[in-house]
Amino acid sequence: MVEVRSHIRFLLNGDDITLSDVKPDETLLDYLRLRRSLRGSKEGCAEGDCGACTVLVGRLSGGGLVYESVNGCIRFLASLEGCHVVTVEHLNGQGDSLHPVQQAMVDFHGSQCGFCTPGFVMSLYSLWMRTPEPSDAAIEKALQGNLCRCTGYEAIIRAARAISSYGKSANDPLALERAAITARLSALRDGARVEIGSGKERLVIPADVDDLADILVTSPNATIVSGSTDVGLWVTKFMRDIAPAVFIGNLEGLRIISETDGVLSIGAGVSYTEAHAVLSRHVPALGALIDRIGGEQVRNMGTIGGNIANGSPIGDTPPPLIALGASVTLRKGGERRTLDLEDFFIAYGKQDRAPGEFVEAVHVPLPGAEVKFAAYKVTKRRDEDITSTLGAFRLELAHDGTVAAIRIAYGGMAATPKRARAVEAALLGKPWTEETVEAALAAYAEDFTPLTDMRASAEYRALAGRNLLLRFFAETTGFAGPLTISRYKAA
């Protein structure tokens, strides 16, 4: 039997916090602003879109302590069990002076109305501690999740480049206190399950993965909350009840990444950021795609498992994973089953997951050097945008230049992430030439009948979907001249 306690424990700036009055849907931002009167963190949207609420969360990971930026507005208070929350109020310079990040923001005029500013400061703080001399690309990435309506961003970018000239991140209090905080967080780990409240206010934090499996057998209809980048919106935007909620973000057992025989297994609780670190090494195109999911805060919170489990037709990871031939392991109690990822998605909003079952891991066969792989996400806005269409392509050529194996999968083109089987069939065994590809385009109409919505028209999706294959062809053949698209009207 696991031990059960009825309070959560975490650190907030310098303080030890023990709370037994926690509701499953209470957000960190509300807690900070309303219960703690820490009002430096702002609410601009309550949906994870603007970053005004950005705070840092430190957690133990593989023996170390990592700090990551997160959106306080969609992060649930209960998910902070065992973590260290750092808000803008914790940033201080020496004596009267400002913290290096803050001073740079002042000097480069990175703040106008100032409402977005604390959020930017926290994102930059996180960047500076990780990468004291960031490249412009790293700065851009770190700020993807922060909106500013006043500045046009340029001043903030210039501030970001200069932070290290104001101070060394190695001398920052968070760096100096690393050992002490690690010890304090380790002390909070007692291997107990947390259960608070009942009925519409019930929440559970399992002790470990086995405990999670047990809990779900007895509460098969519980809401599983992992990174809360989706579930957070169910609460703040759609006012849905999520109780009983089971928080799994702290389960180390779900955050394991391992490689056996060329297959990478990624635990369901692995965040996009953690997955990126590994995937970008093995499959650079996938790394680049993950960089365009949400903003940094969302990538620090959201998980690959969650992206799969919620079955959105426009989730960004399923199409490339399907193209790579990934499979998924589901667990219920002590039983496990593994199925092809493409078979997991049955229909719109319907996945092959039984009550009480949870996604435990996804397995990605790593493509060898002979494999050509690409994934293209098309959006209206450059970052922080929901996909209009996303195409992923995995190709193996035989020695004679014919297509030995091809897997193509799309998001945004059907009610689920879906393979383009007719197109694949039209390509398989044929020489990988412009003629073959041109001829295969007709098969798109068999595979997909996309819909029109705010993000793109049906015609656009059909057309751009096909054009992505042409792009893939051009890229894989080292096509030098400008790529010409022969027809822009959908068939």
Added chain:
Amino acid sequence: MTLHLKMDDRDDRYRLDDMVQGLVGTPTDRPEGKLKVSGKASYAMDVLPDDVCHGVLVRATITHGKLRDLDTEAVRALPGIRTVITGKRMLRNPAQGMAGKAPVQGSDDIAYFGQPVALVVADTLEQARHGALALRLTLEAKGDAVVNPHDPDASVEMPKKEQVLIGDLDEAMKKAAFSVDQHYTTPGHSSAAMEPHASVAHWHGDSVTLRGSYQMLAYNKAELADALGISEKNVRILAPYVGGGFGAKLGISPEAVAAALASKELGVPVAVSMTRQQVFETTMRRSETNQRIRLAADENGLLTGIGHEALVSNLPGEDFSEPVTQATPFLYRGENREIVHKIARIHRTCAGSVRAPGEAVGLTVLEIAMDELAEKAGIDPVELRKKNIPDQDPTDQIPFSSHALAEALDEGARRFGWDKRNPKPRSTRDGEWFVGMGMASAVRVNMLIESKARVTLSADGRAMIETDMTDIGTGTYAILGQIAGEMLGLPMEDVETRLGDTEFPPASGSGGSFGAASNGTAVLLGCEEIRRQLCKKLNCEDADMTLKGGYAIVGNKRIALRDVLDGDTLVGEGHVQPGKAEKKVRQATYGSYFAEVGVNSVTGETRLRRMLGVFAAGRILNAKTARSQCLGGMTFGIGMALTEELIHDRRDGHMVNHDFAEYHLPVNADVPQIEVVLLEERDEWANPLQAKGIGELGICGAAGSIVNAIYNACGVRVRQLPATLDKVIDGLDEAT
């Protein structure tokens, strides 16, 4: 003592140039910057009294009709619920800018989907949210609400004073060597300031204090008083820091009145913050526009006629309508002119001011049409504009005050490398990308608005400015301090600026780009008054007195101000009013934009690669904040060109994309390197600072340069903004 000035004529005394402190014009940091980066600047919801209750607005889910009943009893029974406010004082929508009186009130009549009809108040925010969710409304929909401006059933008004007819445009079009006659549309926009509208109301006896997020406090005070049916004397509004406005916070809005009503009833402070969706749906939108432009030119490209017709929309009973054609009467030459302005009365979220009402969308479209004319006439777009700069306002036949359009065009073309542009579309490729350049003119009318400020020079030689002016990110704290420091010879740190409190003298407020110049003038006048008193003490003429670094220098004497004051505190109030000057000359700010884009041949995506803006706005008071305003304005222009678009449901008019996930403000990656150049200029007709407004100029026409660049890149002419990937790809076939 108050020094008054009515701006009836030019002011060529150049008072600031007599001064020697050297503050005005410099890139001075905003003094409140430290507070902002530390999260200590207190916005509307950041100071909550201990006993505060929270309110959550409940909104109608029909488009047009009646609220028959609300089941308040059931909600009152829920834990923590204190009251449910509804009734005849609730605001239908925010007041329009500078209304100074309440907008349409009453929760019984529903005029748009999402109209607030009740406020549920509870001990905690969570309880109030639950209560709001649980409140059952009995609504009675009137069938067939008109929600589209093109609906044949929409009643359309054509206010007489908005129409202009000079000469014979039809004839000019017939005779023209080159002409353009095209229709264009721009969608609705949202200001989308980062701080949501929020208010905390607290009564003491008969008086209410409201801490809110507002732009124009003197007007807001009158609006709130009127809405509550009390005297203005009993209203105080505080807004020391405002998290952006861009027009959305010009007038008092529903949450403020609801908070005040609830606080009055309960006798405790009540805080109400709108959710982001509520901000989108129940504050202000910029009207969508349908525009027709006609341009007639002779064989040399000289315009002989301009026609600009606009159809915009608003709710019944609202007197604001997007002044689309505002700059058309005077920007370019042409003897034959026709301006048509129509307003369709429809049931969508109230239309009001969003950054640069009028020129933001009207000039953008005119500048796309000018690009089309340049193409037809085979004249370089910069040349075409320069040729058509009139000698005087061609409609009102009055001279221009100062006019730097030609210089801005030349300077921009030179800096951008415009001569490298190939006028033939699709002539530059970069891998998958078509690359092209475009440009546009910038223009924005300039205004002066009545404003007051009090300057106090205390015995310790430090100055304090007090005015109910706001700083919505524009830099007011810095600029007013600079002006006072300059006039009184004090360093920045010896001047304290207090804003955002209606206990202080009433100012113009922030809006219409007039804040810095109007209120800055009031500060200047207040300082003049103090200088007069100092001269009296020193027994000298102003011309013989130099103030610098906290000292007065008269002849060969240098005396510390503290000693001059000798224990006295001097107070000077400044009061400026607009006068005949604005009728004698045409006052506007000008500029130019240059943009380079890439258009993806596979996906139709447009990526802005670089952009330049050159602006002239009279004397630049603070080089840093002015530049920031231009950058921010141009970024709005990027959004307008490429991504921003309010989408309404065809059936009930409700706003479909009422959040930041779907209403696409530019993100960092959408904004490339932007260069801003500010030209040296003085405008004697504007005010004694010779400064004009700059907060909005940067958006006026900006989107046009991007859309024109798309044409140059790939040959697709987008006339329905924004230029999203589906529209661009759609045209690529024809363009080959």
